[in-house]
Amino acid sequence: MTGATLASIAGGESRKGRLLSNPKLDQWICFWSIPVFYILFGVIFVLLGRIMPPPTPTMSTENIIAFMTSPNLSLAVVLLALSLGMYALNSGLMLTQMKRMVGVSPVLRYAYIAVLGVGGLPGCLFPGYMFALGAFRPEYDPEILAMLYDLGFLCFVGSLGCFIIQYVVFTIAVFLDKRGIFPKWLGYFSIWTLVTELVATPVFITQTGPYAWDGLLSFYQGTLIWVAWQTSVTICLYQAIKNQPLEELGLPLKENEL
């Protein structure tokens, strides 16, 4: 980073010029994909798909067919298939920032992104496909539609393990990090979020009450705390990128440093 470019960033260039010459442009692009992705996530699952908040597991066959054939469910899954890949940008950014931690070996950041890579499919795209299948062919036998309905919601609400290990790995990294890339309270918050995932485990054995997939504990509590956690992580990521010294921005890696 030369003095001249630094001055031009600080100084009075045009807004667009400043944006394009921002030395952290690559990270900022990935960062802003996070709010875009979660807004889309809301549009897909809440507004269009009506998948969140979830309907009851004890729904009658006619209502299941009505849910599956609601006009915008397919469109919701189309948008999901188009946009789910964006979480890769989110994970890549997390890895980049975790790399700056001191006292944390690569093992935790690789584990973090690998676990997220596993979780996105059974927990998000696969349930989307189950609903899209029902929407695609309401003429399937009613038992098949009922199975797709169950499979969709059990995968969507019940894919717990991948995210539990994500929180475990993240918490350990935050606590071990001597450099404080992320604040310690975010580690405690992650443990709290982890517990809500554990609380949701009875979702597979009950169809009514607070532990069912539309229940107060399994769904509402977990989702509420997760939204707060995700928001906090995003804000902390913003701070981390902002506070990253320019000297750390880097030259290409040599092959033994990948």
Add this chain to the structure above:
Amino acid sequence: MQTKDQRICLWIAPFFGLLFVFAFWNFQGFFPPMSPTMSAEEVAAFYRDHLGHIRSSMILCNVIGVSLIPFFTVIVVQMMRMNNASRVFSYSYLIAVINGGTLFALADLAWLNAAYRPDRDPQLTMLLNDLAWFAFITPVGFVLVQNFCLAMAVYLDKGPAPIFPRWVAHFNIVTALLMAPSAFALMYKTGPLAWDGAISFWLHIATYALYIAVMFFVLRSAVQKQADEETMLQSSWKEQTA
């Protein structure tokens, strides 16, 4: 010499590419593609009539299903060499590659499962067939992110000697946009966007094949350049120490 392994991974692509062409041609359900408007009985009859072809093709696809991943990791390694401020696009690219591969493996298993018991209830055969086609045609979001990451990394490669020429970035954006509409195969049973349609099937497959072929030559010259640079460095080091 750090480029021998990259060359091996690179030459894997044409070899497995040919096997893919053979497996797809042999499947009987690709050229022309099966129609989503077939009834459950027609789908079941299709599996009964082409059992040998479907099984042999999909077993081959099972074996070679993710064989292009080493090819994509050559792209990752070349992205890591670019003069970017961070490696964020390389990491994101790798994550997107992993997920795209998983979906194809899932499609293959659904096809094989549909062919496993040809006397199964036709409704179930149709369900597995639908799932296979969905997983095969529609998860384009991963390709979008993959190509976007590569394109951005190339645009931001500020070094004096960029690893990839700039048109590679444009090319990645264009091919991603051509493949993106395939997601709508989840919605339409007829027309160009259906899974057997002109856009969702033919344009998608043709673009992907062209993409792999073009990237093969782009990568070949990038790896060659890397090898030349390393030889030069070595010889200049020898001269200095001599």
